[in-house]
Amino acid sequence: MNNKEKILQYLQKNLQPICDDCLSNILDIHPRNQVNQICRTLQKSNIINRSRSTCSGCKRKKISNKLLQNHQPIEELDNKINKKNMQIHNTNSKSTIVTSNSNNIENEDELRDFIMQKLFEHLPTSGNLMGDGKDMWFQIDKFTKCRAEEPLNYGLPNNGTLNHRSDILITYNDEHIIKYISIELKYKSAVTDQFKCRSYDIFHMKKHYKELYGVMFFVKVKNQGLSINQAKKICYQFDEFISCNIEEINNKGWLEQLVDVINKYFDIKHK
Numbered sequence: 522m523n524n525k526e527k528i529l530q531y532l533q534k535n536l537q538p539i540c541d542d543c544l545s546n547i548l549d550i551h552p553r554n555q556v557n558q559i560c561r562t563l564q565k566s567n568i569i570n571r572s573r574s575t576c577s578g579c580k581r582k583k584i585s586n587k588l589l590q591n592h593q594p595i596e597e598l599d600n601k602i603n604k605k606n607m608q609i610h611n612t613n614s615k616s617t618i619v620t621s622n623s624n625n626i627e628n629e630d631e632l633r634d635f636i637m638q639k640l641f642e643h644l645p646t647s648g649n650l651m652g653d654g655k656d657m658w659f660q661i662d663k664f665t666k667c668r669a670e671e672p673l674n675y676g677l678p679n680n681g682t683l684n685h686r687s688d689i690l691i692t693y694n695d696e697h698i699i700k701y702i703s704i705e706l707k708y709k710s711a712v713t714d715q716f717k718c719r720s721y722d723i724f725h726m727k728k729h730y731k732e733l734y735g736v737m738f739f740v741k742v743k744n745q746g747l748s749i750n751q752a753k754k755i756c757y758q759f760d761e762f763i764s765c766n767i768e769e770i771n772n773k774g775w776l777e778q779l780v781d782v783i784n785k786y787f788d789i790k791h792k
């Protein structure tokens with residue numbers, strides 16, 4: 522039995538969410554990164570769900586795995602994976618988005634995870650996608666790193682300071698200059714005050730950090746929260762305002778826009 526079969530068999534018998542670390546220990550699959558890679562593939566094939574929940578092993582709140590179709594025997598699941606993989610290989614253009622479990626994005630954390638994964642797939646990168654959730658990061662090139670939930674505190678004109686965490690922060694640091702792209706995400710609970718707060722943040726961040734480019738990405742839910750137009754007006758302090766409806770999250774429009782902004786700001790050369 523190979524590692525993928527081991528994981529599937531375990532998830533069929535145990536229907537409670539389980540994290541990568543626990544799977545790695547229980548099934549003796551090392552390094553742990555292997556579990557991570559296999560589970561990501563299973564997620565892309567819509568066979569398992571990966572979301573932040575309490576792990577049934579270590580009881581910690583982590584990205585955990587759970588089988589979606591527990592009634593299917595392993596052989597059928599295998600066929601499904603192979604078919605999906607073929608489809609993925611057939612779409613050889615880098616700008617084609619492969620649907621990966623995006624229809625059930627429930628909150629901003631899951632949206633951030635989804636976007637981190639998409640950026641990893643569509644930006645030039647060196648190395649793997651590391652960590653999970655709030656700890657996710659990857660290297661773009663020697664000097665440039667993309668990190669989830671990264672602190673970027675800022676000063677106020679009256680000597681005050683405020684703590685801030687960018688939802689996604691891309692940092693270029695060659696020891697002579699440091700440049701940032703700070704990406705803020707808004708999804709559910711997108712009311713006026715939320716956008717006003719983000720605008721206050723970016724206004725002061727841009728004063729504090731000379732080389733900082735602010736991006737607001739608003740994913741709109743139908744009949745909920747502010748209109749895209751009104752949100753954009755409040756967010757005038759951001760250098761870039763990108764938006765889409767949640768139903769369009771699999772379209773490539775917003776992603777092309779975001780990738781374009783990042784490439785241009787850092788002058789990244791595609792391999």
Ligand SMILES: [Zn+2]
Nearest residue numbers: 540543576579
């Ligand atoms: Zn665990």
